[in-house]
Amino acid sequence: MKPALASSSSPSSSSFSSFQVPAPNGQQPTGPLRRLLPAAGPGETRLSPPEIPAPVSAPAPAPAVGRPNGRGSVSGNGSVGGDSYAHSHGHGDPINAASPFTTSDPNYATSGKRRKRQATTAACSACRRRKSKCDGIRPRCSICKERGTECEFDTNAAETHAQALKRKFGELQSQKSTFEQIYDVLQSRPDHEAREVFQRIRRGADAANILRHVNYGDVLVQLALVPEARFRYDFPYMSEMPAYLRHPGNQYLDSEVYEAAPLAAPTPANTSEPPSQRRRLLDDAGSTSGSASPTDATPELPAFPGEEPERIAYMRPYQSATIVSPWLDVVKPSKWTSVSSDDNLMRKLLHDYLLYDHDWFTFFQKDYFLEDMAHGRPRFCSKVLVNTVLCVGCYCHRGLQYRSEYWNPKNLGYQFLAEAKRLFEIEAETERPPEQPDNPNSRQKSNQWEQRRLVLIQSALLLNLIDAFNGFDRVGWRYTLRALDMANEIQLFRATRPDIGQDVRSVRDFTAWVFFGWQSVVCHHYFRVPLMKEPPESSLPDPIQCPQFYSETYVKYPSTQSRLPTYHGLLFKAKADLWSIANGITLVQVGPSNSNLPRKLSVDQILGFYNRMTAWLRNLPEPLSPKRIVMPHQLKLHMHYHILLIALLKPIVNYDWGTRTQGVTLPAKTPREAYLDSLVYFETILRLYYLRHGFSALDSFLTHFLGSLSQLTVEAINTNEDPSIMEALRSTLLLCTKGIKDQSQSYYIARGVLRLQVSLMRDQDVELLKRFVMIEADDVIFGPLEHPIQSDWPAYTLAHEDSAVQPHSLSLTRRLASLSLEPPGSPARVGSPN
Structure with missing residues (x-):
C-alpha cells in the first residue's frame, strides 16, 4: 500500500509540507508530525493515512541519505525525487517501499537522520566476553535474551x-x-x-x-559514645607517676583531677579498689563515661560538693570545651577590621583567645568588650583592640598552620598585627581635647578621650605579649612603657572621680589592676625595676559579692547542656594578691640603686615573704584550693606559687629559721623542707596538667614552667647517681621537652627555649628524644633559626646566688648565641655565659 498524498492545488509539485506521515495502527500523527497535516477545508473529511503492512522477515536496508543533487536526494524545492519518490509509489523492491519516515528502526529520527545510539553505562559479562554491543537493559539485555545466554552485570545501575x-x-x-x-x-x-x-x-x-x-x-564495659569523657594523656618513656612524687604528704595527689585521671601505678592512699566501686565510678559519670575498662586501676571519686555536671571538667580535656557567651555568636568583627571579611573565622579566633589565654593574662573585661563590639559602640571596644585580640587568636587557633611564623606576610596573624600597630600609632598620638569652660560638651569630649585611652592601654599590653610570643620582648616592653605614660595622663592609678559613671568606673579600676599585675609579673621574671611600687588606690571588690565586675567566663563541654564557670573573678583576685607579693620581692631584689646587680634578700626578708605566701595559699577560695583545681589557668596559679617559692627559698636552703630570726612566728617547715616540698608539688601539678589537658593547646605562660622544670631536672640528673631515680628524672626531662616542642607550634619564642633545653641534655638523653618525642636533636640545636631572637628573658635561672652575675648576661638571647658549633658528641655543647 502506498502512502497517501493529501490533495493539493498543484498535484504535480507536491510539497514537503503536504507529505502525509503514516502513524501506527492507522491513527493520526501526534505531536510535531500532526502539524504537517493540512487543515480540512469546508465540507471535506480528512483522510486517515493507510495502514502500513508489516515488513517481511528480512530487515530493510538503511535508507539512502542523499548526496547534494544526487540520486535519492531531496531536491532543493523540498520535493521527493529519485528512487525515494519511486519507492513511495510502489516501484522497486517492495521491502524498501516504506518511506524513511516510516522505518521501524528505532535509531532513525523522524527527520530522516540517524539518531545517536543511547550510551550504555556498562555491558554485561557475556557481551564483554564476546565483544557484542550490549544495550544494558536489566535484568537481561536484548542480545542475551535473543541468544538465550545467562546475563550478569558486575556493576550497579548507572555505574561504570x-x-x-x-x-x-x-x-x-x-x-x-x-x-x-x-x-x-x-x-x-x-x-x-x-x-x-x-x-x-x-x-x-x-x-x-x-x-x-x-x-x-x-x-x-558499656563504652561511651563520647570517647573523651575518660580521656587522659600518657607520659612519655614512663607511663606512671614517679615514685618520689607519690608520698602521703603530697596534697595534689589527693586532688579531684588526679583521682579522675588514674595511672597504672597505685597511690599510697589508694592501692586497690573493688570492682563494685570502680563500676560505681563509671555509673556516676553517666552517659559520658569513657573508655576505661573494669580492670583499670581507677580509684573511686569521693562525694563531690557541687552539682553533678561539674565532674565533667575533671574527666575531659579543657580544649574540648566551648565558651558560652550570647554576644560571641552575634558579633561581626568585619566591621572593626579591614584584614578579613570572614566573620565566622574571626569569631573562632575570638573564641579561642577567650578559651585559652584570657583567663591567665586578662587585659579587658570580656562582657563590655563583646557587647560594644556587637552594638558598634566605641566605648570599650576599638579597631586597635579588635585587631590585637584577633592577632592573639591566630596564635591560639590550631586550625591555622604555621601560625608561629610571625614574619610571614601571608600569615593572618601577621596581617592583624600590622593593622593593630598601624592603628595604635595613629591613636596614641591623639591629644586630649582642649578645655573649653564655655562649651557644655567640652567635659564630655574629654571623658570620651579618656575612655579611648583605657582601650589603648589594654591594646598596648596585648601588643607587648605578642612581641614576647615572637621573641622580641625588648621591643614589646616599649608598648608597656607607653601604656604607663597614657595611664598617668588619665590618672588611672588614683581613686576614680565620683562624677564618672558606673561602667567607666568599673573599666578604669579593672584596667588599673590589669596594668599592675602585668608589670609585676614581667618585672619580677625579667629582673627589671618595677614600674609601680604600690597597687592602685581603688581596691578590688569581692568576686562573690560583685561577680559582674570581673565578667565571669562560662564553658560547656560536649554532650551536656550545663555550663560551668571558670571562676575567672576568683582567679583574677588571687593572681592580683600573689603578684603583689612578687612585686614586693622584686622591689627588694632589683629596686633603684647605684648598682645594676641584683641584691640578696636577708633571711628575715625571705621569712616575711614566705609567711605572706603561705597565708595566701591557705586563704584561697575553695574552687581554687589544691583539692579542686582542674582547669589549666587554675593549675598554673599553683605552679606559679611554687616556682616563686622555689626561687625565694633556694638561696637559704641550708639555713634554719630558728638560728637567724627573732620575734617572728617561725614556720613548721625548715627552709630545706619547704623548698623540697615545693619542688615535688611543682612537678606534680605540671604532670597533672599534662594528664588532663596535654600540651598541644596554646598556653602563653606554660613554656616558662616547662623550661624551669627542665632546668631543675637537668641539675638533678647531673648531681644524682641513684639509678632508680634517674629513669624517673629522664621521663620528666622528656615530658618537658615534649611540652616545649608542642608550644613551639603556636609561638616562636618556644623554639629558642627548645633549642636551649635540648642543648643542655646529655647524649644518652638526647637519643631518647628521637624515640619518644620525635625530635631530631641536631636539627633543633644546630639548625638555623628563621629569625633571630631578641629576648631579655633570663634563661631559667631561678635564683641569683652569685650577686656578681648580671641578669642580662644570662638572657635567652645570649645563651643561644653561646651555643657551641661542636657536634652533639662533643663534651660540652653549651658555652658559659659571657
Missing part, C-alpha cells in the same frame, strides 16, 4: 566499570580495617574480653557486628 572497581576497593578496605580492629581488640584487651570476642568469632558472628558490639555494647 571504573566506579564499580572503586566501590569494591573501598569495601575491601573497610573490611580489612574491621579485621584489623578486631585483631587489635584481641591483642590489647584483657583476657576475659578477648575470650568473649573469640567466642563470638567461633559462633560465626559477622565481623562488623562484633566490632559494633565492642564499640557500643555493654559486654565490654
